Every structure is written in structure tokens, then in C-alpha cells.
Amino acid sequence: MSLAQPLVPAPVLADGVAAFEAHAYDRALAVFRPLAEAGNPEAQAWLGALHAGGTGVPASLTKAFEWYRRAAEQGHGPAATNVGAMLAMGQGVAQDRAEGARWLERAAAGGDVMAAYNLATLLAKGDGLSADPARAAALYRSAAEAGHYPSQARLGHLYAQGIGVERDRVEAFAWLSLAAGHGVGTALNALEEVIREMSAEEKREGAARAQARRSEPGRIAPIPA
Structure with a gap:
């Protein structure tokens, strides 16, 4: 924390x-x-x-x-x-x-x-x-959407594992890509695992979602995870 x-x-x-x-x-x-x-x-x-x-x-x-x-x-x-x-x-x-x-x-x-x-x-x-995984996921998402990189990494992990949310490789790829692009090392490792299971179409969709979210200005600077 x-x-x-x-x-x-x-x-x-x-x-x-x-x-x-x-x-x-x-x-x-x-x-x-x-x-x-x-x-x-x-x-x-x-x-x-x-x-x-x-x-x-x-x-x-x-x-x-x-x-x-x-x-x-x-x-x-x-x-x-x-x-x-x-x-x-x-x-x-x-x-x-x-x-x-x-x-x-x-x-x-x-x-x-x-x-x-x-x-x-x-x-x-x-x-x-x-413990409340669903509430945790919702809170991580609110922070992730505001541009908080560690939250993006955590949310991507939850989507990859289906914890508190329905498992979704595309969403996992999008959020992990954003976090990895800002130097969150754990996100890069998790992203590599997700990519191994994805189809080419899923990768294209995940990249498109990441790009759309990347264009949204973040409200805060990153803090250590």
C-alpha cells in the first residue's frame, strides 16, 4: 500500500x-x-x-x-x-x-x-x-480508468484469472498492455502469459482497446504497487 x-x-x-x-x-x-x-x-x-x-x-x-x-x-x-x-x-x-x-x-x-x-x-x-473480489475489481477499475498504472496491472491480472470478474483475455491484454507500457514489470510478465492463449483476432481487439484507453488523459501519477 x-x-x-x-x-x-x-x-x-x-x-x-x-x-x-x-x-x-x-x-x-x-x-x-x-x-x-x-x-x-x-x-x-x-x-x-x-x-x-x-x-x-x-x-x-x-x-x-x-x-x-x-x-x-x-x-x-x-x-x-x-x-x-x-x-x-x-x-x-x-x-x-x-x-x-x-x-x-x-x-x-x-x-x-x-x-x-x-x-x-x-x-x-x-x-x-x-474478502470481496468483485468490489476489489470495481475499485481497481475506477482507479485504472483514471490512469493509475498499478491498478491497471491488478485489473488485468483479475481479468486474466477470472477473479472478481468474468475471465476475459481481451480485457486482460488491454489493461496489462497499458500497465506494461509504463514500466510495471509484473504486468509485462502476466501479459506474456495471456498472449500465449490468445488468437490473432483477440490480440487485435485487445490492442485496439488499449490504444483507445491510452488516449484518455490520466489524472494522477503512478505510485508504487
Whole structure:
């Protein structure tokens, strides 16, 4: 599972973000901290990120979780994703997969793609909560359609194996091709296995679907699987 990055900063945070990008972390901290303490959720999310990475401050997942949670409680989507992921993994807080899943549900319902991916991972594994392959597949698909490469790889695998969806070599080929094209190694290996079973017509259809989806702009950058 992976943690999300803060949303694009509001104008009031521009100086802090500029300082962060210039690696002037002391200056970034000086901007973010008072805003965060005053209740600004964007600044709280950035402060959580600084503590999570040990950037300009000593690394502390406990403090990172505290700031992410304060932002999440105000409706900050990526912060809610981080809260859910940290609860699920027991990072900076006692592990509680059920509570983590609730935060991920909240963030995914708000449209956060990384939350959908992380929640799908929990549901696919049934790790700490009831497995739900069909729901996992639906969540992976929502993230895959938004341009999230690891989700494309996972969805392709599910179609190849018929897990949570009806087995479909063409769909598997399309999604695995997209993920493999962006360097997801597991997708390339799975794609080679699928291709061995496909007819020439199926390969043409799979390539056409992949090309149609490739032309759709992705909304997010890839995160580690």
C-alpha cells in the first residue's frame, strides 16, 4: 500500500510550496506550521508529509499521522487516504485494518484514486476484513480508468484469472498492455502469459482497446504497487 501526496496547494501556501520545491525546508516548515496550527487542512497535510519523510524535521510517523488525521477530519481527501493506509499498515498508529478501510472508503467515495487502489488491495486480500473480489475489481477499475498504472496491472491480472470478474483475455491484454507500457514489470510478465492463449483476432481487439484507453488523459501519477 502507498501513501498519497497532498493536493495542489492553495495560493496561501505558495511560498511554502515554493520553498519546499527549492529544498529550503526550514522556510517551508515556517510557512506550513502556523497555517496548520490555525486549522488549514492543506497546510496540515503538508506538515504531515514533512514529518512522514523527515524533511526539515525529524522523521516521525506518529506526528505525520496526527497531522494527516487533522486534515482528513476536515475533508482533505489525500490526507484521509494516508490515514487509512497508515491504520491498515500500523504506521505511526496501532494497526486497525477495519478502521483503515473506513477511512479509505471515505476518501474513495470522494474520488481519491489512491484510496480506491488501497481499499481494493485490502478487499482483494481479505486481510483483516472480509474478502470481496468483485468490489476489489470495481475499485481497481475506477482507479485504472483514471490512469493509475498499478491498478491497471491488478485489473488485468483479475481479468486474466477470472477473479472478481468474468475471465476475459481481451480485457486482460488491454489493461496489462497499458500497465506494461509504463514500466510495471509484473504486468509485462502476466501479459506474456495471456498472449500465449490468445488468437490473432483477440490480440487485435485487445490492442485496439488499449490504444483507445491510452488516449484518455490520466489524472494522477503512478505510485508504487
